[in-house]
Amino acid sequence: MRLRNVTGAKEAVALSRFVVQEPETKKGNWQSCFEKEQPIHIEIGMGKGQFITELAKQNPTINYIGIEKYASVLIRALTKRDEQEIPNLIYLLVDAKNLCDYFSEGEVDRVYLNFSDPWPKDRHSKRRLTAKEYFGRYDKIITKTGFVAMKTDNEALFDFSLQQAEEAGWKLQRVTRNLHQSEYAAGNIMTEYEEKFSALGNPIYRLEAYR
């Protein structure tokens, strides 16, 4: 994602009641951040938050945590959010490579990865959020019946993800190379990137990975 620096974003994010500060202190205790104790789903790289906001509104019996690395991006979600009451949605401003510092074993029921940065150069492949090193992190924090759901318009990233999930010992389900024309299209919530790239005619790839 091309990043435009937003003046004051860091300060605004640090003061927001929707962004959990010092998230390592919540490890094993995330339910205390919500009104109700219920399963936790996270989105890594939530961007401006369209997907997770809609998901949280549609599913009040799930607690959602949106994770974003950059304050200049997260601030966009906060600006929109201020007008809306969504008790089951909070955010973290962290780098997902440190996920295991914030969540304890089996604390998360589902991980969403939407239009993750492709990191096209081979030497950066370990930074891709579906590299097997990341599946190792997800393995530690996801419940036994939980799963990782990924969407992208990038075929090379998708093929890499299928291969890495299998190498990491995960089982693939509900795999499609054209989500919008598939049997899984019903109920699909579009992300900002998904709207942009599908409008250009790009097919959307989707997978779910289970242990």
Ligand SMILES: C[S@@+](CC[C@H](N)C(=O)[O-])C[C@H]1O[C@@H](n2cnc3c(N)ncnc32)[C@H](O)[C@@H]1O
């Ligand atoms: C290409 S954008 C996609 C945004 C949104 N998910 C969508 O589909 O519209 C990828 C987002 O992931 C965030 N991101 C990339 N690597 C990350 C990481 N290691 N931890 C947390 N967020 C990350 C980026 O800052 C960016 O906002």
